[in-house]
Amino acid sequence: MDTDVLIVGAGPTGLMLANQLARRGVRCQIIDRHAGPALQTRALGVQARTLEIYSHLGLADRALELGKRGTGANLWAQGRKMARVPLGEAGVGVTPYPFILILGQDDNERIMGERLRDWPMSVQWNTELVELKQMTDHVAATLKLPGGATRTATAAWIAGCDGAHSAVRELNGIGFPGAPYEHVFFVADTEATGTMVPDEVNVYLWQEGFHLLFPMRGKDHWRIVGIVPPDLRNTDGLEFPAVMPSLRKEAGTSLSIKSCSWFSTYRIHHRRAARFRDRRCFLLGDAAHIHSPVGAQGMNTGLQDAYNLAWKLTLVVQGNADVALLDSYEQERVPIAQRLLNTTDRGFRLAVSDSPIAGLFRTKILARIGAFAMSIKRVQAWAFRIVSQTGIHYRWSSLSRSLGRMPEDAPRGGDRFPWLKLKLAAGGPVEDLYQKIDDMRLHLIVIGQSAPATVGGAGFIDVHAIPADPVNDAELASARIPGTSYYLLRPDGHIGLCGIHLEPGDVEKYLSERLRLGTAPKARA
Numbered sequence: 001m002d003t004d005v006l007i008v009g010a011g012p013t014g015l016m017l018a019n020q021l022a023r024r025g026v027r028c029q030i031i032d033r034h035a036g037p038a039l040q041t042r043a044l045g046v047q048a049r050t051l052e053i054y055s056h057l058g059l060a061d062r063a064l065e066l067g068k069r070g071t072g073a074n075l076w077a078q079g080r081k082m083a084r085v086p087l088g089e090a091g092v093g094v095t096p097y098p099f100i101l102i103l104g105q106d107d108n109e110r111i112m113g114e115r116l117r118d119w120p121m122s123v124q125w126n127t128e129l130v131e132l133k134q135m136t137d138h139v140a141a142t143l144k145l146p147g148g149a150t151r152t153a154t155a156a157w158i159a160g161c162d163g164a165h166s167a168v169r170e171l172n173g174i175g176f177p178g179a180p181y182e183h184v185f186f187v188a189d190t191e192a193t194g195t196m197v198p199d200e201v202n203v204y205l206w207q208e209g210f211h212l213l214f215p216m217r218g219k220d221h222w223r224i225v226g227i228v229p230p231d232l233r234n235t236d237g238l239e240f241p242a243v244m245p246s247l248r249k250e251a252g253t254s255l256s257i258k259s260c261s262w263f264s265t266y267r268i269h270h271r272r273a274a275r276f277r278d279r280r281c282f283l284l285g286d287a288a289h290i291h292s293p294v295g296a297q298g299m300n301t302g303l304q305d306a307y308n309l310a311w312k313l314t315l316v317v318q319g320n321a322d323v324a325l326l327d328s329y330e331q332e333r334v335p336i337a338q339r340l341l342n343t344t345d346r347g348f349r350l351a352v353s354d355s356p357i358a359g360l361f362r363t364k365i366l367a368r369i370g371a372f373a374m375s376i377k378r379v380q381a382w383a384f385r386i387v388s389q390t391g392i393h394y395r396w397s398s399l400s401r402s403l404g405r406m407p408e409d410a411p412r413g414g415d416r417f418p419w420l421k422l423k424l425a426a427g428g429p430v431e432d433l434y435q436k437i438d439d440m441r442l443h444l445i446v447i448g449q450s451a452p453a454t455v456g457g458a459g460f461i462d463v464h465a466i467p468a469d470p471v472n473d474a475e476l477a478s479a480r481i482p483g484t485s486y487y488l489l490r491p492d493g494h495i496g497l498c499g500i501h502l503e504p505g506d507v508e509k510y511l512s513e514r515l516r517l518g519t520a521p522k523a524r525a
């Protein structure tokens with residue numbers, strides 16, 4: 001076998017998967033049909049949950065250094081500023097990163113590509129998957145090399161991170177049902193001045209649609225996103241000056257564009273692959289789901305597909321878990337993708353509808369309701385959890401178990417374990433739990449009861465007995481965690497098992513029946 005995992009596609013999703021597998025010691029290769037990294041910015045918003053993952057990968061500081069923190073969004077309607085929505089306040093205490101980071105996809109790809117070299121590993125550019133054959137115990141992939149020659153590579157698993165036109169999806173005959181929207185979008189990276197509130201997102205709602213202006217790195221650099229006016233929709237070779245009149249009409253005649261470094265138009269589709277797995281092949285990122293850019297979720301969702309699959313593939317490839325564990329990838333990620341498609345579709349239709357009523361709604365009502373709703377702290381907190389992806393949970397998953405009488409509002413099986421600052425040793429300092437827990441392992445957190453020194457699957461599980469302390473009591477209470485409870489965290493930080501009283505055998509049973517771990521793990525390959 002040439003490799004354990006062949007990753008097809010070196011966009012953000014493939015690069016995240018390659019990093020996660022390589023740092024866990026999995027033999028993998030990553031190929032891309034292009035000659036090198038994409039140079040366009042494309043996706044621009046990095047969500048808090050992605051930054052949490054970057055932090056474990058040692059990339060969060062670099063991302064923060066390169067990006068701009070979006071601290072607020074300003075809603076404009078018909079030239080008047082209607083409201084400012086604070087983007088950060090609602091996330092304080094929820095995550096170490098209570099904001100959206102404005103950092104282009106090209107920068108995200110660059111920092112993940114650089115990190116890959118530390119394992120050490122690099123992308124095989126100019127290498128295209130053109131054929132594949134699934135066998136019982138491996139996949140034979142035909143790769144087209146620079147110059148046109150082909151070679152066959154054998155891999156135990158293939159990860160299709162190859163974007164919307166995925167060859168892995170098509171070669172496996174997996175459908176991609178959905179449809180394009182009729183609207184054509186444009187994106188422009190510009191140097192501009194105008195009414196925009198500096199360093200914040202500016203949303204200009206208008207009768208026929210909207211314009212979004214995102215602050216980018218550098219003075220007066222703005223990403224402008226908008227809808228191509230209907231009369232220009234079918235124009236070939238459209239250039240930025242053509243959309244300027246409609247843009248000025250809405251964003252104000254004071255809008256002055258000094259330069260435009262990138263302009264592109266694109267038609268958006270909303271589609272989801274019928275399956276995210278066919279035997280030894282997986283689909284992740286845009287290969288599995290595409291949707292409107294409402295909410296800046298696309299790139300982030302692909303990154304989290306990779307994070308979800310990586311630890312499971314590692315356990316299986318290294319012979320420590322049964323292959324059945326991999327069924328949970330599709331079980332957990334399909335509903336997330338479907339919900340995302342539904343919500344972005346609803347939001348998008350409202351934002352782009354051509355009807356006069358929708359236009360009135362957008363300019364007269366939406367801005368006011370939006371501003372009012374977002375002034376309510378609970379609504380802000382709810383919106384932050386959705387947009388930041390910190391609220392994603394897998395409660396329905398076969399890997400999620402909550403035992404005993406857990407209070408209704410307590411974190412439960414499938415939830416992302418909350419970000420807490422605790423004294424992890426009696427009399428010790430208050431520490432950031434996310435910094436202390438390593439995402440390569442499982443963690444058993446035991447509260448208000450004696451903790452076992454070790455548990456089954458000891459090779460993978462760290463036990464943390466949380467000492468009784470007023471600081472800990474207050475922090476646990478604010479997260480609605482019962483004073484007597486236990487939580488077994490998966491490597492991706494989601495709760496696998498939780499309960500009130502830790503009974504002997506509960507954890508072992510969960511590990512063997514749910515995670516399908518062997519009780520005597522084999523040595524790492």
Ligand SMILES: Cc1cc2nc3c(=O)[nH]c(=O)nc-3n(C[C@H](O)[C@H](O)[C@H](O)COP(=O)(O)OP(=O)(O)OC[C@H]3O[C@@H](n4cnc5c(N)ncnc54)[C@H](O)[C@@H]3O)c2cc1C
Pocket residue numbers: 008009010011012013014031032033034042043044045105127128129130161162163164165166167168187264266284285286287293296297298299300302
């Ligand atoms: C103009 C534009 C603007 C966008 N703006 C936003 C935005 O504001 N917010 C947002 O969230 N999203 C946005 N997106 C979407 C975002 O770019 C995608 O969600 C993201 O790129 C998905 O990453 P991915 O790694 O899954 O796929 P991709 O980035 O598409 O990467 C797939 C990779 O696979 C390679 N590949 C394909 N086929 C093969 C093959 N057969 N063999 C080998 N390699 C192959 C390709 O060369 C490519 O490098 C935008 C997209 C575009 C085009």
